[in-house]
Amino acid sequence: MTATSLATAAEKTRRNRNRPAWEEPPTAAGQTGKGAVLVFIVLVVLIPLYMVVLTSFSTQGSINQAGGMVLVPHGITVEAYRQIFTNNLVISSLIASFGITVAGTAISVLVTVLCAYGLSRNRSWGHRVILMLLVVTMFFNGGLIPTFMVVAGLGGYDNYWSMILPGAVSVFNILVMRGFFANTSRDLIDAAYMDGAGEWRILTRIVLPTSRAVVAVISLFYAVGYWNTFFNALLYLPDNQKWPLQLVIYTYTLQGNPMPGTGVTQTGTYFGTQQIAPLSIQMAVVTLTLIPILVIYPFVQRHFAKGMLLGAVKG
Amino acid sequence: MTAIHEAPPAAATPPAPPTRAERRVLRKADRRRRFLRDRSLVLMTLPAIALVLVFNYAPMFGTVTAFQSYSIYAGFWHSPWTGLTTFQRLFNDPYFWHALENTLTLSLVQLVLFFPVPILLALLLNTVLSTKIRTFVQSVVYLPHFFSWVLAITIFQQMLGGAGALNQFLRAHDMSTWNIMTNPDTFKLLVTAQVVWKEAGWGIIVFLAALAAIDTQLYEAAAADGAGRWRRMWHITLPGIRSIVVLMLVLQLGNVLTIGFEQMLIQRFAVGRDASEVLDTYAYFYGVVNANFSLGAAASLFKGVLSLILILTANKVAHLFGEDGLYRR
Numbered sequence: 001m002t003a004t005s006l007a008t009a010a011e012k013t014r015r016n017r018n019r020p021a022w023e024e025p026p027t028a029a030g031q032t033g034k035g036a037v038l039v040f041i042v043l044v045v046l047i048p049l050y051m052v053v054l055t056s057f058s059t060q061g062s063i064n065q066a067g068g069m070v071l072v073p074h075g076i077t078v079e080a081y082r083q084i085f086t087n088n089l090v091i092s093s094l095i096a097s098f099g100i101t102v103a104g105t106a107i108s109v110l111v112t113v114l115c116a117y118g119l120s121r122n123r124s125w126g127h128r129v130i131l132m133l134l135v136v137t138m139f140f141n142g143g144l145i146p147t148f149m150v151v152a153g154l155g156g157y158d159n160y161w162s163m164i165l166p167g168a169v170s171v172f173n174i175l176v177m178r179g180f181f182a183n184t185s186r187d188l189i190d191a192a193y194m195d196g197a198g199e200w201r202i203l204t205r206i207v208l209p210t211s212r213a214v215v216a217v218i219s220l221f222y223a224v225g226y227w228n229t230f231f232n233a234l235l236y237l238p239d240n241q242k243w244p245l246q247l248v249i250y251t252y253t254l255q256g257n258p259m260p261g262t263g264v265t266q267t268g269t270y271f272g273t274q275q276i277a278p279l280s281i282q283m284a285v286v287t288l289t290l291i292p293i294l295v296i297y298p299f300v301q302r303h304f305a306k307g308m309l310l311g312a313v314k315g
Numbered sequence: 316m317t318a319i320h321e322a323p324p325a326a327a328t329p330p331a332p333p334t335r336a337e338r339r340v341l342r343k344a345d346r347r348r349r350f351l352r353d354r355s356l357v358l359m360t361l362p363a364i365a366l367v368l369v370f371n372y373a374p375m376f377g378t379v380t381a382f383q384s385y386s387i388y389a390g391f392w393h394s395p396w397t398g399l400t401t402f403q404r405l406f407n408d409p410y411f412w413h414a415l416e417n418t419l420t421l422s423l424v425q426l427v428l429f430f431p432v433p434i435l436l437a438l439l440l441n442t443v444l445s446t447k448i449r450t451f452v453q454s455v456v457y458l459p460h461f462f463s464w465v466l467a468i469t470i471f472q473q474m475l476g477g478a479g480a481l482n483q484f485l486r487a488h489d490m491s492t493w494n495i496m497t498n499p500d501t502f503k504l505l506v507t508a509q510v511v512w513k514e515a516g517w518g519i520i521v522f523l524a525a526l527a528a529i530d531t532q533l534y535e536a537a538a539a540d541g542a543g544r545w546r547r548m549w550h551i552t553l554p555g556i557r558s559i560v561v562l563m564l565v566l567q568l569g570n571v572l573t574i575g576f577e578q579m580l581i582q583r584f585a586v587g588r589d590a591s592e593v594l595d596t597y598a599y600f601y602g603v604v605n606a607n608f609s610l611g612a613a614a615s616l617f618k619g620v621l622s623l624i625l626i627l628t629a630n631k632v633a634h635l636f637g638e639d640g641l642y643r644r
Contacts, residue, residue, distance in 0.1 A: 118359035142374025143615025228463030
């Protein structure tokens with residue numbers, strides 16, 4: 001600490017704790033404006049989410065009263081959830097989405113960790129060529145149609161592996177992780193070598209435990225990517241019994257196609273299959289896709305600030 | 316990129332400088348030694364290499380279908396070669412030019428209306444002193460980045476669509492309704508608003524990192540010399556984040572032709588083909604939906620090559636301005 005920063009530290013006690021001494025005090029107009037902008041952007045994100053979730057829990061009566069999306073709760077019910085959890089299409093799509101997410105994330109994280117570690121040692125054999133091979137794909141790719149033909153040619157059509165393998169490695173994530181692995185203390189690794197540890201042992205015992213944050217963040221990125229799988233499903237899965245959740249939302253909520261087995265009125269009468277699902281049911285499906293993200297997010301979010309940034313900027 | 320120049324191993328250093336042939340032998344021995352030492356590292360990269368070869372490199376060679384009259388039954392090997400006729404057809408198709416035009420205008424609109432937003436937000440957040448408020452706002456604005464486009468657009472539709480919250484409000488107050496979601500004329504602005512809602516928050520992350528890296532002593536010294544808030548921003552903050560802004564700009568330019576594929580695809584039924592056709596949807600609908608693989612592949616190839624040229628050019632320009640861009644010279 002220098003003399004000046006000690007002086008400012010002493011002065012901080014009587015001013016705002018975080019404001020350095022040399023900074024001029026804020027103007028009232030400035031503070032108000034700033035506050036208004038911040039409140040506005042927070043509300044713009046949160047209010048729609050709040051309305052979606054609330055509508056999914058609303059009775060048909062309160063939806064009718066609001067004329068659609070509900071802002072002020074009147075009648076609360078879990079009827080919509082009861083209905084979608086007895087709906088084959090929603091259940092199968094939930095299972096599909098979970099399966100794709102779990103399997104895909106496991107594969108992606110494994111491949112990424114291994115590759116990032118394999119490339120993390122400067123001067124190792126061939127690492128430059130391999131790196132080049134990977135980086136090229138960030139700037140040039142064959143495009144949609146040739147990729148489709150390759151995947152379909154390998155039997156990926158109407159098959160779940162086509163949801164996972166074609167996008168399983170993200171070169172960007174490899175680069176970020178490689179940056180972190182390369183920063184693992186050299187002394188620690190050398191010491192492990194001396195003790196006769198091989199690369200696999202060093203990876204699992206030293207490098208991974210010291211890089212938990214980056215592995216967590218990158219796992220989240222992959223998991224979210226798989227959870228959000230939409231286009232690949234549209235491309236490769238013709239059968240709606242195999243669809244993941246996103247494609248179900250696209251077809252039955254966004255496009256408003258009649259959803260098989262949800263033509264149900266408030267009283268629970270079955271109306272046949274030719275009715276658009278009630279708003280509460282649509283919003284319940286939307287809420288279902290939100291929940292995993294909202295649940296995992298707080299655990300990983302704190303790593304963004306520290307870990308990710310530097311890697312992203314360097315990468 | 317031919318040989319990797321390495322110092323010969325210390326133990327093998329001969330008293331006299333080695334001849335060229337000797338050096339070659341030494342280098343070869345060194346390479347073999349390094350391969351034996353690093354073989355488990357190389358082994359670890361193999362799964363990623365395999366995936367990339369199959370799903371990235373094979374399709375690159377698959378672009379040969381652009382020069383063929385491809386049929387599924389004949390496959391790559393037996394489809395007849397047609398030279399550049401597919402490209403002729405492509406360039407004679409007014410819909411293709413329309414898609415290109417849409418792509419470019421949309422990119423331009425987003426460059427002007429989206430690109431500055433994260434920078435401004437980051438500058439604003441950077442002046443918020445309370446860590447609690449800052450962390451809270453950051454957590455909230457990052458969130459939409461993790462939603463799929465299907466979800467984001469569903470939310471937009473429920474808020475701004477014909478039956479959405481905004482129109483409910485307008486109807487309830489006897490005002491004329493306003494359907495933004497299906498209006499082709501304002502579609503580009505709508506799409507940009509969606510991008511801002513979903514990605515602007517996440518976009519601030521790199522700029523915040525760059526801002527945090529600026530030495531506070533610079534501010535202190537400037538303040539001591541009598542520089543006010545705005546002058547400090549102009550002379551310290553903005554130059555401090557200049558290189559990262561340039562980097563993001565280069566990346567944005569590289570993505571000019573890739574813009575908004577899922578967004579367009581998802582909203583095509585709502586606004587119609589004319590407003591929502593971009594190069595990628597063109598390739599998708601011609602290639603996959605109408606099974607005209609050669610035409611789709613040609614459109615994809617055209618896009619890929621042009622994107623590469625764009626990003627290299629943008630990088631060159633960055634270098635001319637003395638910035639690093641994507642890679643150093």
